[in-house]
Amino acid sequence: MLGYYIDLAVRSLKRSPGLTMLMVLAIGFGVAASMTTYSVFRAVSGDPIPWKSSKLFVPQIDIWGPKARQGGTDTEPPNAMDYNDAVALMRAHRAKYQSAMYHISPSIIPPDRSMHPINVGGHAVYSEFFPMFDVPFQYGSGWSASDDTQSAAVVVISSKLNQKLFGGVNSVGKTLDIEGKDYRIVGVLDNWAPKPVFYDVVNTGGFTTDFEDVFLPFRRAIDMGIANDGNTNCDEIPKGSGFVGLQQSTCIWIAYMVELDEKADVAAYRDYLDGYFREQKEAGRFSWPVNNRLRDVPAWLKDQHVAPSDTQVSLVVALGLLIVCLVNTAGLLLAKFLRRSSEIGVRRALGAPRNAIYTQFLIEAGIVGAAGGLLGLMLTWVGVKSVAWVLPKEIATLARMDFSLLILTLIVAVIATVLAGLYPTWRASRVQPALQLKSN
């Protein structure tokens, strides 16, 4: 019977090519618009480290107090750390893994002296950064805890920089001139560019086309005076001058993350943070109550508004477009099905049960949906390719057509069209055979 219904549906659709085309176009455009905006939305609101994001936390300490807030309902503590607190938390070492991080942009003199010096982006981090974020290595590994304490001259570079400077060969053990000093390369990253850049959203806004090319030991970078190239926020002007003055100040410029595997560890870390605050308060540093935060990665990304609201608005509007397309299809299917009232009447009179009518017309709706889905697939492909035209580069490059999007496009198209076909089909199945036969 199924083959027969499909045959019937194709015949019926061919009978009114204009109407069929209109439905297919509507579904195609509606689905493509939704899927294109969804692909962007998915890219910006994705979980950058899904297997671990609920175990990674960002501690925030209210070192500035209420006077630094613009008043009103804002009760959020600063979203980064000052140097002294970051170092104190590192020294206490209360989590399984932890790292203070700051953004650097050192210059590199390529080993090939005929090349011009280049500026690279990167972070000064502690050794636990690499195991904490499961950073993949192509060659070598991160540095050791003793390299941290001894502020060793070691560096981890990206595969891209390795390609550029050493032609992609294993460069572990070679030296690299960074800001006029020699560093030993201990590791070369595999392709690693989590989006959003969850470990430093304050400086990157989550999305950036800048590449992370070097990772240096935090202490080493501080000792060498490799200045912070990220944001610096101050509640008062630093007393000391230069980068050293910044380290002594209450300005915030350091990102900090910890890994806490168990619920008990999270609670214990919260207690530790609160205890740390009280200790400082007793020492006379703060005059306000405890107001700390410990958010995991998803909560942190949400709090920092990493997903641009434009992409959400676009998704909402595109879904609206899809709904209009479905209402439109429902109307057209209704017209199409009821036009065949006499045919339905004949079939019913000859003994076809209502279910048979249901099946026949839902199959017809499904075929329209599948055709719309195929068109939608092509248009989505075009859409994903051309988002660069309407979106900033750092976001547009994230949107891509993959297998799951392909399947989703087809499923959405078919299910949506069948849904739109439900009411018209129900109406068709209610056609009174006697009435139709009589009027002829």
Added chain:
Amino acid sequence: MQIKPILAAMRRHKAGTILIGFQIALTLAIVCNALFIIHERIARVSRPSGVNESNLFVITSDWADNSSNDNIDAQIKADLTALHQLGSVQDATSLNSFPLHGTGWDNFIRMTPDQIHMTTDASVFLADEHTLGTLGVKLIAGRNFTPDEVQSLTIQDMKGWPAIIVSKDLAKVLFPNGDALGKQIYASNNNTPSTIVGITDTLQSHMMDSDDNAFAYNAVLVPMREVGTGYVHYLIRARPGQLEAAMRDVPKALIAQNRMRIFDPDDGEMTFAQVRAKAYERDYGMAILMGIVSAVLLAITAAGIVGLTSFWVGQRRRQIGIRRALGATRNDILSYFMTENMLIGVAGVVVGTLLAIGINLWMVTHYDVARLSGTYLLVGAVVLLLLGQGAVLAPALRASRVPPVEATRSV
């Protein structure tokens, strides 16, 4: 035209009527909001920067070696001297940031030293005596900086700014009576006052976030060369018509001064037109996207009306024939379908207006969108009604051509 028989006929095909009405309502709701977003973005993009943007470009020099601050200061001075000597260059200045740049330094402005909450926020441009000339921004009161006033310091070493120039809009926020010149404000983070020595014409800040819209035209110019940051922006005004030549000459001249510097291949050198395009790329993108969505929506709704009305005309050929046989003119038939569509359209527009307001209110609370203005609803409603009438015209004309003899035929 009698409406009663039309309403009676509508009752016979309720579902189709409701679907078309609902589609019109949804289309109106979405198109109104989309057009409003486009309007907001275009208004944002077309606001003036105050800068004379033609013949202007920016080159960013990153220092490749770890020179001392004194060396960097000497290098910036030497660079600027070299730039001023180029034939294609009219004027040049060093800056920490510039209008439309997106990143930079903003400081809370206070009127008294012990004030807890800020009066407003403003861009801090670390400028020299050439900055206003290079940007093409005129002073409307007071004086420009003198060469002697411009100090070279790291941000941390600044102990106060005795003389500052402020933008017109900032002056107005701080001193609504228009007597800002010569007054003192607290613009730096420490508790020394700054005297306003000059007021510029309109000058946009570096801040591009829509959160910062209230501060978009607040700028403070401080006579300072910033060292200790690892980079410097040079803004350069080419002689009229010599922008390309200047953009070729300047990197060469700078490299000749000192090879240990880096120009980012992507955005190391940008015309101000490129700066502007980059600053507003999200807004352009959003406007284009909303435009596409609106066009597709209107097209689909129009096509849907054509499709469904054609079906109704086909279904009612016999009735139309009877009416014609009983003396109805072609015009009567035409206006029957036009009126029917108008009735559905009006109902749809009423529901759609409520929906549009609802969607807008929801977006206002969740996203960064302003309240929908009534004009958009009105324009949207008129557009949709006209669209409906236009779409129904072809099937209605076909209906009016149904001959009276159709009454005698059985289907």
